[in-house]
Amino acid sequence: MPGNLLQQALEEIQKADTTTALKDVEVKYMGRSGQITELLKTLKDLSPEEKRSKGQEIQTLKTGFTEAYSTRERYLQKAEIDAKLKAEFFDITLNEINPTRSLQAGTIHPLSRMQREVEQLFAEMGFQIADGPEVESEYYNFEALNIPSHHPARDMQDTFFLDHPKDEKHGHLLLRTHTSPVQIRMMEKHGAPLRIIIPGRVFRYEATDATHDSTFNQIEGLFIDKGIGLAQLKGVMNEFLQRFFGESDIKVRFRPGYFPFVEPGIEMDMLWKRGNHSKWLEVVGAGMIHPNVLKAGGLDPDQYQGWAFGFGLTRMAMLKYGIDDIRHLHSNDLRFLNQF
Ligand code: PHE
Numbered sequence: 408m409p410g411n412l413l414q415q416a417l418e419e420i421q422k423a424d425t426t427t428a429l430k431d432v433e434v435k436y437m438g439r440s441g442q443i444t445e446l447l448k449t450l451k452d453l454s455p456e457e458k459r460s461k462g463q464e465i466q467t468l469k470t471g472f473t474e475a476y477s478t479r480e481r482y483l484q485k486a487e488i489d490a491k492l493k494a495e496f497f498d499i500t501l502n503e504i505n506p507t508r509s510l511q512a513g514t515i516h517p518l519s520r521m522q523r524e525v526e527q528l529f530a531e532m533g534f535q536i537a538d539g540p541e542v543e544s545e546y547y548n549f550e551a552l553n554i555p556s557h558h559p560a561r562d563m564q565d566t567f568f569l570d571h572p573k574d575e576k577h578g579h580l581l582l583r584t585h586t587s588p589v590q591i592r593m594m595e596k597h598g599a600p601l602r603i604i605i606p607g608r609v610f611r612y613e614a615t616d617a618t619h620d621s622t623f624n625q626i627e628g629l630f631i632d633k634g635i636g637l638a639q640l641k642g643v644m645n646e647f648l649q650r651f652f653g654e655s656d657i658k659v660r661f662r663p664g665y666f667p668f669v670e671p672g673i674e675m676d677m678l679w680k681r682g683n684h685s686k687w688l689e690v691v692g693a694g695m696i697h698p699n700v701l702k703a704g705g706l707d708p709d710q711y712q713g714w715a716f717g718f719g720l721t722r723m724a725m726l727k728y729g730i731d732d733i734r735h736l737h738s739n740d741l742r743f744l745n746q747f
Contacts, residue, residue, distance in 0.1 A: 412442060413471050420475045426483045429476070436472060443469060517747040518624060518736055521724045522606050525626055528650050529604045532643060534628070537603045539589030541610070542569065545578030547588035551703035552668040560667045565612040567621075582610035586627035587668060590696075590715055593629065594704025599711045600632040606720065617732045624720040631696065631706070631713030637661070637673070640693055640714045648677055648690075652727060660687065669694025669715060679726065688726070691718040 416436050423429040436443045446465050450458055515523075526536050545556070554560050556578075564584035571580045589605040605627040613619050630639065641659065648657045657677060664674035672694035676687040693716035698708035721733055728747075730736065735743045 412446075413468050416443075416472050417475050420472075420479050423479065424483070426480065426487060429479060429483060433476060437469075443472065514744075514747065517728070517744065518720065518724060520747070521727075522624065522626075522720055525647075525651065525720065525723075526604065526606060528647055529628070532646065533602055535603045537589060537593050537605045539583075539586070539592050539605060539607065541583055541608055542580055543583040543588050544574065544580055546576060547591055548581060548583050548585070550578070551591040551700065552587055553697050553699045553703075554667045558667065560665075567610050567612050583607075584611055585609050585717060586625045587715070587717060589627060590629050590668075590700065591704045594631070594701070594706055599706050599713075601713070602630050602632075604628050615734060617734070620721070620733045620737065622737065623722075623733070625717055626720050628693075628716040629696075629713065630715075631701075631711055633711060635712045635714060637695065637714060640716065644675060644691060644693075644716065651723065654680075664692060664694070666692055666694060668697050668700045670697045671695060675716070690722065690726075691716050693717070 416432070419432045419435070420429065423432050433441075435441055438444065443465065446468075450462055450465070453461060530536065548566075549556070549558075549561060566584050567582040569580040569582070573579050586605045586607045586609060589607070593601055593603060593605070607625060607627075608622060609625050610622055611619075613621055615621055628643075630643075641661065645657065645659055648659065649655055659678070660676050661673045662676065664672045666672045672692070674689050675691035675693055677690045678685055679688045693714060696713045696715050701708045701711060701713070721736060724730065724736065725733060
């Protein structure tokens with residue numbers, strides 16, 4: 408009898424073609440007064456021997472039912488989900504049509520974008536783009552740039568030193584305070600002539616305020632060849648600033664400035680016009696590369712000359728977009744970033 412019951416139950420399980428129909432089969436056999444449940448109830452009136460053999464039969468019946476049931480259940484559930492997915496119309500244009508939903512696409516950070524823009528402009532003028540380490544040695548950051556250890560100019564740039572043993576030749580490790588050490592690395596590696604820009608992050612141990620941050624981005628320029636003078640520097644910077652700011656009548660002027668790695672050293676100012684007032688802003692440090700620096704880079708100063716410049720990309724970005732606080736640029740505040 409239980410054999411037939413199982414047979415019959417299995418057939419019904421196979422016939423059930425929805426999960427709801429399958430549930431009904433379960434109630435019919437395993438529910439509170441289901442057929443298998445009823446069989447179990449009869450056990451209590453049997454003798455111990457009968458109980459044992461009958462009990463085993465019913466157990467086999469139950470197991471057979473449960474296995475078939477769960478296999479069928481999984482099958483039906485999957486089929487139902489598949490059918491639902493197939494029936495669902497997925498409108499990929501929904502975001503454009505429905506104004507209450509907007510696509511949140513990521514964008515390139517304004518500083519990175521500006522850096523690419525600057526790279527592009529200089530590339531068009533024949534400059535290559537170079538790179539150097541952010542963790543530098545005292546040698547490259549200072550010594551080789553004509554700033555010996557007791558030179559007062561070391562204090563012009565407050566430095567983060569790394570807690571690391573001092574090296575015989577290269578001194579302590581530090582976070583580079585400017586991109587100028589890459590000048591030496593490039594001369595050592597490629598010799599002359601050189602026409603490169605070096606964008607990069609630099610670090611200064613300074614209190615931060617609206618115009619100073621302890622991390623900022625610089626662009627270094629380096630032009631080394633035979634018979635180079637400051638006239639080309641003025642021409643290149645003029646061209647660059649006009650293109651970068653998209654204004655054709657940008658004026659620049661040179662003033663003497665002091666940096667140990669250039670001689671003569673100059674500060675370049677840009678005439679900044681807004682509405683009908685204008686003022687000179689100091690934007691670039693530059694000069695003819697000091698003979699000691701050329702020598703440190705392995706070049707002969709009697710053969711080669713060159714100029715170098717350095718400016719703050721961060722500062723240029725602030726001028727171009729009228730950003731009043733440098734700290735916004737590293738805050739990752741979406742209210743700020745979304746404006747770009
Ligand atoms: N390295 C200097 C600074 O960070 C800028 C500079 C670069 C000046 C090259 C002259 C030549 O202030």
